[in-house]
Amino acid sequence: MYFNKPATNIDEQLDLFKGRGLVVEDEEKAKYYLEFIGYFRFKGYAIPFQVDPQTHELQEGTTFQDILNLYIFDRKLRLHIMDAVERIEVALKSILSNQLSTKLGCHWYMDQQYFVDEFTEIPEVEEGDAYEKSQHDKMLDKVKREVSRSKSPFIQKYIGDQLEPLGFPPSWMMLEVSSFGLISKIYKNLTHEHQKDVAKVLEIDAKVLASCVQAISVLRNTCAHHSIVWNAKHTFNPRVPRMSSIFANHEQPDKVYNRLLVITLLVEKISGDSEWAVNLIKLIQGHSFVDMSAMGFPSSWNQMLLWRCSGGESASDNCRWLNHG
Numbered sequence: 001m002y003f004n005k006p007a008t009n010i011d012e013q014l015d016l017f018k019g020r021g022l023v024v025e026d027e028e029k030a031k032y033y034l035e036f037i038g039y040f041r042f043k044g045y046a047i048p049f050q051v052d053p054q055t056h057e058l059q060e061g062t063t064f065q066d067i068l069n070l071y072i073f074d075r076k077l078r079l080h081i082m083d084a085v086e087r088i089e090v091a092l093k094s095i096l097s098n099q100l101s102t103k104l105g106c107h108w109y110m111d112q113q114y115f116v117d118e119f120t121e122i123p124e125v126e127e128g129d130a131y132e133k134s135q136h137d138k139m140l141d142k143v144k145r146e147v148s149r150s151k152s153p154f155i156q157k158y159i160g161d162q163l164e165p166l167g168f169p170p171s172w173m174m175l176e177v178s179s180f181g182l183i184s185k186i187y188k189n190l191t192h193e194h195q196k197d198v199a200k201v202l203e204i205d206a207k208v209l210a211s212c213v214q215a216i217s218v219l220r221n222t223c224a225h226h227s228i229v230w231n232a233k234h235t236f237n238p239r240v241p242r243m244s245s246i247f248a249n250h251e252q253p254d255k256v257y258n259r260l261l262v263i264t265l266l267v268e269k270i271s272g273d274s275e276w277a278v279n280l281i282k283l284i285q286g287h288s289f290v291d292m293s294a295m296g297f298p299s300s301w302n303q304m305l306l307w308r309c310s311g312g313e314s315a316s317d318n319c320r321w322l323n324h325g
Contacts, residue, residue, distance in 0.1 A: 013039040017046070021058040022067075030064045037071065044228055045071045048291065066289075073287040074230045077256075078223040080283060084263045084276050085180065085220045091270045092183055092198075092213065093175040099197040106170035109143070109186060112136055119189035135189070142182055143167075143174055150177040184217040202269050204241055211239040212262045219259050229256055231294040238262045247298075247306045255296025264306070281307060 008016065010031050014024065016039075024030050034042060047053075048070070049062045100108050112120040115136055123132045133141070144167040147155055155177060158169045168174070175183065187198065188210045195206035202209060215238035222229055237253040244265055249257050264277045281302075284290065293299070301307055 010034050020056050023063040078229050081223050084267050087270055088266050089180045095198050095201045097172040097175055101171050109171055114194055115189050146177050180217045180220055184213045208239045208241055247304050249296045249298055252296040257296030
């Protein structure tokens, strides 16, 4: 069966909303936002207001502004998350280079011995099938692609000088032009010994850090593609540091709350004077209409020591233990 639902124009889209019970106080304003946000994206924020998912009927009294306010909150949340992701990504690249380049050499990422076996093994193939590369070889292919398309002056100089190995600059250059997703994959597949070299700087368990970095990388992509974050069910759940697990929501690990928790812990370690968590709380408090439980926040979250410390009640060292484990 072919999809044959016809496209609708802005006026028709607004009529659809009104037919589902939406109160539109300013039609010109509503059309403006539908023009520049898009009906399909906007209606995703109407779902929490629905009383019937089949007919899409909305709760009585739901206004266009109600849905727009939720859209604006989610946009601000995405931007705030990306601010933290930048700090974490930059720090992780620096720590990887500082810890491993001095210990293993500047091209450590090319050497299979520093990675787990599953990452370096060549998969078996049936006779006659095409040769299959190891995950490590595929990673090197991706490094080479990212290096070749980089316009960074230091990469251009490395390529221009025809330095060996061709296409594979030292790790401090390679890491600078690599995506967060690639950095996550590299760290995840290091041997435990070398994971620990990185994790000790952040005072966190190596496996926990690998889990957190992968979850943050996935969340970063969600934000970068402007997808709904606030109440979404996210893929790949982060492990929460042992000493901070009392603050986690173990019943809804796929919600954004646990991700905001580990981001807060990492940013606190990376930039102790950052007000990222303080501003997160201000963002939430400034949008009191948001259903916090839909984000995975525990009912008593604002009474927890972590968030009270982050909120500025205490800047003393008795809040710093939250990162450990």
